[in-house]
Amino acid sequence: xxxxxxxxxxxxxxxxxxxxxxxxxxxxxxxxxxxxxxxxxxxxxxxxxxxxxxxxxxxxxxxxxxxxxxxxxxxxxxxxxxxxxxxxxxxxxxxxxxxxxxxxxxxxxxxxxxxxxxxxxxxxxxxxxxxxx
Numbered sequence: 001x002x003x004x005x006x007x008x009x010x011x012x013x014x015x016x017x018x019x020x021x022x023x024x025x026x027x028x029x030x031x032x033x034x035x036x037x038x039x040x041x042x043x044x045x046x047x048x049x050x051x052x053x054x055x056x057x058x059x060x061x062x063x064x065x066x067x068x069x070x071x072x073x074x075x076x077x078x079x080x081x082x083x084x085x086x087x088x089x090x091x092x093x094x095x096x097x098x099x100x101x102x103x104x105x106x107x108x109x110x111x112x113x114x115x116x117x118x119x120x121x122x123x124x125x126x127x128x129x130x131x132x133x
Contacts, residue, residue, distance in 0.1 A: 018049050025049075040069045044076060056083035 047062035
């Protein structure tokens, strides 16, 4: 087994473990009758796991719940800011893709050209060149 294969198997196992932890934490949070300090710790652990699984909006939701209970530690503040940045970067990336009219082409599909209607000029498919507007 190569190092890459070993790393993949290890990361797959870690993801499974994280999913199991999230399930347990979901149950503990939803049925918690314990002091708010324990609930705070459950939210904190779940927020950290969700962040590392790239589920930034879910992590922010847990952090917001934590802020209602108590002051959040600096490590969670860092996760909060990184999550906010990641969410904004994803939005900007999506807007750029839409403005450039980039399409995902899957194997077996033909390539399609689409130029935004507000562009300066037009693409003439039979002449295979750009015609200035």
